[in-house]
Amino acid sequence: MPSLTTMTWREVRAAADAGGIALCPIGSQEQHAEALPMGTDTMLATACVDRALDLLGAADPQVVRAPALPFGHSPHHLFAAAISLSAPTLSAVLADLLDSLAESGFRRILLVNGHGGNEEIMRLAVKRFALRAEVAVGACSYWSLGESPHHPGHAGEFETSLLLAAHPELVRSPVPRRTPVDPPALFDRPPYPGLTVERHGEWARVGGQTDDPSGADPETGARLLAERATALAEAIRAFHHATAQE
Secondary structure, eight states: OOBBGSSSHHHHHHHHHOOEEEEEEEEOOOOOOTBBBBHHHHHHHHHHHHHHHHHTTTTSSEEEEEEOOBBOOOOTTTTEEBBOOOOHHHHHHHHHHHHHHHHOSSSSEEEEEOOOOGGGHHHHHHHHHHSSSSSSEEEEEEGSSSOOOOOSSSSSSSHHHHHHHGGGGGOOOOOOOOOOSSSSOOSOOOOTTTOOOOOOHHHHTTTOSSSOOOOHHHHHHHHHHHHHHHHHHHHHHHHHHHHHHO
């Protein structure tokens, strides 16, 4: 699939004029406990996007992949290390990104998120943008798509397995076992279904990790990555059919 980085401006305009979809991965730079690198979210979003685009064929929509946005909203990880954008800053960055793509001719844009802290801001950004611009804009987090969504946790078995499949050389070995924390963090296990609870210091108290990564393995990661990529490819097709101009 075409990459915005390697295309000329005329090629970009032609793709936009032909009804192509601009796709933008969004990640973060933040602590991922002892075994995973700071750029885990960006790399996993990118890996899922790239593999999903590989699944698209000649009969599928043209997708132009923008470079991944490597910074997100991560103030809850600054207790260890992170590069975090404030919520208003990330909202403004996404608005500028969407505005730039629309000015470049794209009328269909899809954001694919790799970090939980970005999700609410991203979804609000696309809602606001569609109110003022004549575009169709979609947003998703790669783990939440399809009939079998996942709860990814943070720096635990899900993310570690995925990175063992996508970038095994970046996972520190041996992967340390997480010591259970009692009581569990309220942000991860709320006291009542549907209730969001945040308490000061929770992320530092649990060591920036939601579950034990020591059972992760590359085979599970490969299966999960293939499943997530397939779901994303199907989401791209669905977005195309729902927004195609007659």
